[in-house]
Amino acid sequence: MTNMSQIRRRAMRPDSFVASTFLALALISLFGASAPAVAESKPNVVLILADDLGWSDTSLFGTTKFYRTPNIERLAERGMTFTRAYSASPLCSPTRASILTGLNPARTGITTPNCHLPQVTMQAKSTASGAPSQKSTIPSSVSRLDTSYYTLAEMFKDNGYVTGHFGKWHLGPEPYSPLEHGFDVDLPHHAGPGPAGSYVAPWKFRDFDHDPDVPDQHIEDRMAEEAVAFLEKHKSEPFFLNYWMFSVHAPFDAKQSLIEQYRNQVDPSDPQRSPTYAAMIESMDDAVGTLLDKLDEMGVANNTIIVFASDNGGNMYNEVDGTTATSNAPLRGGKATMYEGGVRGPAIVAFPGHVQAGSRSNQIIQSCDFYPSLLNLLRIEPQPAQHFDGISFVPALKGQPLDREAIFTYFPHSPGVPDWLPPSVSVHRGDWKLIRIFHGGENGQHRWKLFNVGDDLGEQQNLASRYPERVQSMDAMIEAFLVDTQAVLPLPNPNFDPAKYDPQAEGKGRLKGSSKPAAKKPVASMKPVAGWIPAGTCELEIENGSMLINSTGGDPYLSYKLPESVSTEPLILRFSLTSNSSGHGQVFWQEQDVAPAFFRDRSVRFDVRHDQESHDYVVEFSPANPVVAVRIDPSRGPGKMWLSKIKLTDANGMLLHQWDF
Incomplete structure (x- = not known):
């Protein structure tokens, strides 16, 4: 650059x-x-x-x-x-x-x-x-x-x-x-x-x-x-x-x-x-x-x-x-x-x-x-x-x-945490704060949240509809900032499906579908393949050196209990995935002395490319306790996926566990 x-x-x-x-x-x-x-x-x-x-x-x-x-x-x-x-x-x-x-x-x-x-x-x-x-x-x-x-x-x-x-x-x-x-x-x-x-x-x-x-x-x-x-x-x-x-x-x-x-x-x-x-x-x-x-x-x-x-x-x-x-x-x-x-x-x-x-x-x-x-x-x-x-x-x-007009915060990401927001940029001007949510409105238009943090430190009252002129003037400042910094911007998502977006969850809880799994078959009834236990809406088999995941849609996932706990932090799960399914993926982990409960909320989301081509993925997570098991949710929709080259490493690339099929 x-x-x-x-x-x-x-x-x-x-x-x-x-x-x-x-x-x-x-x-x-x-x-x-x-x-x-x-x-x-x-x-x-x-x-x-x-x-x-x-x-x-x-x-x-x-x-x-x-x-x-x-x-x-x-x-x-x-x-x-x-x-x-x-x-x-x-x-x-x-x-x-x-x-x-x-x-x-x-x-x-x-x-x-x-x-x-x-x-x-x-x-x-x-x-x-x-x-x-x-x-x-x-x-x-x-x-x-x-x-x-x-x-x-x-x-x-x-x-x-x-x-x-x-x-x-x-x-x-x-x-x-x-x-x-x-x-x-x-x-x-x-x-x-x-x-x-x-x-x-x-x-x-x-x-x-x-x-x-x-x-x-x-x-x-x-x-x-x-x-x-x-x-x-x-x-x-x-x-x-x-x-x-x-x-x-x-x-x-x-x-x-x-x-x-x-x-x-x-x-x-x-x-x-x-x-x-x-x-x-x-x-x-x-x-x-x-x-x-x-x-x-x-x-x-x-x-x-x-x-x-x-x-x-x-x-x-x-x-x-x-x-x-x-x-x-x-x-x-x-x-x-x-x-x-x-x-x-x-x-x-x-x-x-x-x-x-x-x-x-x-x-x-x-x-x-x-x-x-x-x-x-x-x-x-x-x-x-x-x-x-x-x-x-x-x-x-x-x-x-200070002779300062404003400060800007650019964060074009969307971590799946409580109080999450889609990719955004904000401007602080005095007590006023405007958040632009990229393409968060109707028909790919932006959406805004306006707060007066002097009167409303907890940002509970969105005043955007009450002060449209202020929104317009502060958003113009955001636009000038993005142009000046030559920021690489989020784009409207052509794959967006309104049925998979929950606007009520925004700013309150996790992204829709990221915390509570759908109804699943009991794990004990699923047949393990190479030590991996399928559950949810999928079955496993080995095909040409890869793990073939056949999903009927909803919430397919597979989990693996490690032969011994891993206590380093952070951990990185690396793998190759080919998919003709749809939806995002997630990696969950279970920590020692913590009840599984579908691994609770210990998860990291990753975007999956469903183009039937093999792509490498690197998913980092930071456990608070030794890790005893990992789980991969490779998609949300029906279809076939091929998983291979799975490795668990530390941040320096040191191999901790490897799976071969």
Whole structure:
């Protein structure tokens, strides 16, 4: 993808460092070597990004009695807390790319967190058709952060900073790792979407082991230790520490002692009642405290800019301790949704002497603002041709209003979670928020949801019909944004079948047909084939090295009990499928010590191409407990399907189980 926002990192290095060096030499020549310094030392920068930390997951806003975050409060006392801080996406990789480039996901093309998967896609593409239950198609996402972008880390490096990345990356393995994007150090050098295996050792990182003297070491404790060692090593030079926490993303586990402490404090009537999640938040907060302690000890806290934020909203939908992980109340929705709970989170900026301690701002900021804001704070000019979708929010840090017309969130996907929406784009303008649902209306037209989040924080009243002129003007802004970013858009779906779409489920529950299976024959009465048990509306047989699935329509599926449980996270099921059926597919999994109940709601949906050609599919899922069985729902309609080359791997491609027919 070529546009003005892509700055070739070697062809267009900034001149500021060279210019400042030349100026210093000139001053020495003019005034003598003993001349006083003309400028104070460069400020250090620490950027802390939490993973899946919701707006109500800290004690900053008075929305929780259960979680304890004293160190995040301590950081807030040193700087400014933003009450309206938005991620660029309701999912992680798009937001991470926006932080490093200052660009919106609509422009980078990274719109979903697929950057750990083997397939390398460098150009987003439209999709011609979709499942019959979808009114619009879903574009394919870019799967790697292109090294042609001049990243935040490269900017720091070229201006005399030592750069270190610690924790989660999720923007691609080599040759797209942090080491290729401007970082001198990268630990644990892991391309996966979460911690390898677990938070508490033993871990399963390829080249990063826990401290043998601490057998149950927490990954966040270790990352904080590595980060402060980096700070100590480089205390005599300006540093950029990029600490992207694994916390508090799934899998859900924590120090057992902390879990037990919180277990005794659970209020069953409180929507935030998972002791495991509360323990995870405490370990995250401890890591923030470790960094603050080291900066104080080194005596550099007053010359250090600290930015703290989250990559998207809190995860309300995965189950842990028999309940949802957390609640974003009073916001609506959570991670993977376009409502406030999916994109609004805590954010703090501290810079002693420049930002008023203990202050708050209700100005709207977004993750693509961090790059231009840091340039402004450091008085570094951007590249001559460098473009940002974000703006500098330095005026807000000085207590002034921002000269900002709007922010945009582009999410052309439709994860099957509660509070789901079809592929959408939104604009925030002051208290007004408009969501455009692509082709969600009649005859392929768009549909809109309009909210005043100042009066209706929970987004319960759709005001689109009451204010049609406002809808029109804000949708015109959306259209201009999509044109400017050259966004690859969803298209009207020629396969749409109104009978398979449930408008009443939108924004409330899962997509129609994705959670409750249709009536099925008892599993015990079905004949297994190669260990796979058919059920629902299908029968199995082996044909030419493939599993032939004969479906009479409705809900065909087949399941397999693994010979031993698999405890890594995430897992990836890979297979080839040829189909002349119809409808979407799903992969379900059963977790250890969890009743099957048709595998409950542990599922991931995938689109199937029913063109009688063989296609390869890669389906990722993130279990909370060891997996003991998997299930494949290859379609929704009648017909024949041939399944082959089935493999279960971890995120690094390591083979865990393989099926041969």
